[in-house]
Amino acid sequence: MSMIIGDNPVGIIGAGTMGSDIARLAAFAGRQVLLYDSNNQTLQRSLTRINDAVKLQVDKGKLSRTKADEALQNITAVPSISDFKECMLVIEAVIEDLSVKQELFRKLECVIPSEGILATNTSSISVTAIASACKNASRVAGIHFFNPAHIMPLVEIVQGMATSIGTLQDARKIIDSWGKTTILAKDTPGFVVNRVARPFYGEAIRIFEEGIADFATIDWTMKEIGGFKMGPFELMDLIGNDVNFKVTETVWKQLFYDPRYKPSITQKRLFDAGFWGRKTGKGYYDYSDGAIHPAPRKEKGLGEQIFFRILVMLINEAFDAWYYQIAARDELEIAMTKGVNYPKGLIGWGEEIGLLKVLEKLEELQNLYGEDRYRPSLLLKRLAKSQ
Secondary structure, three states: OOOOOOOOOEEEEOOOHHHHHHHHHHHHOOOOEEEEOOOHHHHHHHHHHHHHHHHHHHHOOOOOHHHHHHHHOOEEEOOOHHHHOOOOEEEEOOOOOHHHHHHHHHHHHOOOOOOOEEEEOOOOOOHHHHHOOOOOHHHEEEEEEOOOOOOOOEEEEEEOOOOOHHHHHHHHHHHHHOOOEEEEEEOOOOOOHHHHOHHHHHHHHHHHHOOOOOHHHHHHHHHHHOOOOOOHHHHHHHHOHHHHHHHHHHHHHHOOOOHHHOOOHHHHHHHHHOOOEOOOOEOOOEOOOOOOOOOOOOOHHHHHHHHHHHHHHHHHHHHHHHHOOOOOHHHHHHHHHHHOOOOOOHHHHHHHHOHHHHHHHHHHHHHHHOOHHHOOOHHHHHHHHOO
């Protein structure tokens, strides 16, 4: 594995939360890391943040001082991307803006060795579109980490239309060597996890907007009955409602306004109000000092109805992703269990329940609402009716 990039340093562009965590991950994997940000204050804050986080691990006895010092010495802040001239892998984690990323890749292409890999950590922009700015788009791939990058086990390796098989394989081997679990994903909006997971949030909000249950009850349902580690509203507050809304909106627009992914008015209002969740002190819940969270209605019958409605929508998304070859079946299952900590892989979960039962619920919802939002996946229909 080490022969792919040898002893060459890894370049990280963007010293925000994600870039800092990727740098930390690579450093602890034994790589020399060159970290760059166009804002020097952000760069210095990143180094402080990494040092403080590592010191905390040492103080808690979870990490030896020797290992910590070795890893921290692997990270060097650099003043310019021209310092990346020996990097065989550069990962950008800058703002989600296509023109910014394209301009950056144009410059990087002239800096790093011709056989080096240019990678984007984008979660919502087409890898193909980013790569189109390069003369040699075959060496551009998506390497999509999940937040926090040094902890979350899953990484999506994304193949743009021009990405070579060699680039894809090398990128995967490198990230595997850092201790991550990788899956291969097609360059489609949201890739695997952000696409398949949309109903966990969207259908929960729809249920709330219809007055069926409040936030606390839906969250209780998905944890106690569904076995999820967090409910959709507390998870959106953790992720950030600004981020969640923008990802939802981007996937919806890029899929040509498919009603399955349509954002909600509730999301938009929270976004506009600046109620972005934990980071702003208010979201679906109030996080101010002394605030009391509402108590859920712990009604099993209601909970089971809510859980099953959200679950069948998730299962349907997974079957559609499988049908459209966004990822292989096994990798779709890995993506949802390791990328968003679902209790089970969705395809296997559907088979366990019975695909015909899942299909019947989707058809019931489609008939009731008269919306394409609930249309069953063609693959789900075929497999359910063949049982």
